[in-house]
Every structure is written in structure tokens, then in C-alpha cells.
Amino acid sequence: xxxxxxxxxxxxxRNVLNIIKAAGYTPTVIEYLKEGWTKAQxxxxxxxxxxxPKTALRVSKSPAQELGLLSEDxxxxxxxxxxxxxxxxxxxxIVCSEKGVKLCRPSETVLDLLxxxxxxxxxxxxxxxVITTA
Numbered sequence: 265x266x267x268x269x270x271x272x273x274x275x276x277x278r279n280v281l282n283i284i285k286a287a288g289y290t291p292t293v294i295e296y297l298k299e300g301w302t303k304a305q306x307x308x309x310x311x312x313x314x315x316x317p318k319t320a321l322r323v324s325k326s327p328a329q330e331l332g333l334l335s336e337d338x339x340x341x342x343x344x345x346x347x348x349x350x351x352x353x354x355x356x357x358i359v360c361s362e363k364g365v366k367l368c369r370p371s372e373t374v375l376d377l378l379x380x381x382x383x384x385x386x387x388x389x390x391x392x393x394v395i396t397t398a
Contacts, residue, residue, distance in 0.1 A: 266291040266377070267360040269309070277357040279371035279388045284359070286382035296351050307349060309358055312365035317343035320367065322355040 266289045271277045283292045289360055293349040310320055317340045321328055328334055328349055347353045359368050368374040371388055377379055 265362065267294065268292070269296045269356060269358040271292050271295070271356050273296055274356060275389055276369055276371050278367045280357045280359060282389075283371060283374050283382060283386055285377070286386055287378050287380050289378070289380075296354065296356070298302075300351050302352065303344065305346060306344060306354070309360075312360070313358065313367055315367060316340055317347060320355050322353055323349075326350070326352050326372075328353060346358055351382060363365045 265285055268277075268281055268284060268291050270281055270293050272295065281291065281293065306317075307347055310316060313320075318338075321333060323329070323334060331346055331350070331353075332338065332384045333346055333353070343353070345358075355367055355369065357374075359370050359374050359377055361367055362378065366373055366377055
């Protein structure tokens with residue numbers, strides 16, 4: 265089983281989802297912007313990925329700066345509470361499989377979590393990088 269916490273507007277997230285599907289998996293897709301997060305869910309994901317709210321904080325294309333979350337004195341709890349209110353603040357995609365849990369940036373990081381890989385070369389949607397899986 266493969267689970268992806270996915271944002272369909274994010275190119276990296278789309279690349280990861282496409283890699284998973286090209287490898288033959290039918291993942292459970294959680295669109296966290298629609299569903300939101302629970303505190304327990306985020307804490308479990310962060311523990312599994314060895315991340316903290318600060319290291320999982322998405323700083324670009326998010327309201328992190330406007331919310332004052334980039335200041336050195338902001339606590340982990342403050343960031344976590346902001347992530348619950350603004351799900352876009354969590355960097356993505358986070359993928360869970362039998363092999364573990366990872367924040368899959370760059371896209372090819374997801375290969376570490378898959379028992380089987382796409383059979384052919386895989387091109388990211390930007391066309392610039394090739395993932396060679398053979």
C-alpha cells in the first residue's frame with residue numbers, strides 16, 4: 265500500500281504521484297488542502313520522517329512570511345498550530361509505504377519507498393531531468 269499526501273497544484277507532488285502510478289501502484293491519495301490535517305496526524309508524519317514543524321514548513325508559495333513564521337524565535341508549537349489552520353504550510357508530498365515515510369523532494373526520493381519502479385525511463389513534467397529506473 266502506498267499513501268501520498270498530495271497537492272494537485274504542485275509540480276513535485278504531481279511528479280511523485282505519476283512515478284508511483286507508473287511503477288504499477290494504485291495509491292491512496294489524500295488531498296490535504298481539502299481534508300486538512302489533525303495534530304496527531306502531523307505529529308505522526310513528522311516523527312516518521314524525522315522532521316519538525318520548522319523543517320517541514322513550506323516557505324515559498326505559502327503564507328509563512330506573512331504569518332511571521334520565519335522568525336528565529338517562533339516555536340514549533342506555533343508553526344504546528346498554523347499548519348492546522350493553513351494546510352498549505354506543510355511541505356509536500358509526504359509518501360507512506362511499507363518501506364517507510366518520506367517528504368519526497370526531489371521527486372525521485374519516492375523511489376526509496378517503492379519495491380518496484382517504473383519499467384522505462386521516467387521524465388518529470390518539466391522535461392529537464394530524467395529518472396532512469398533500469
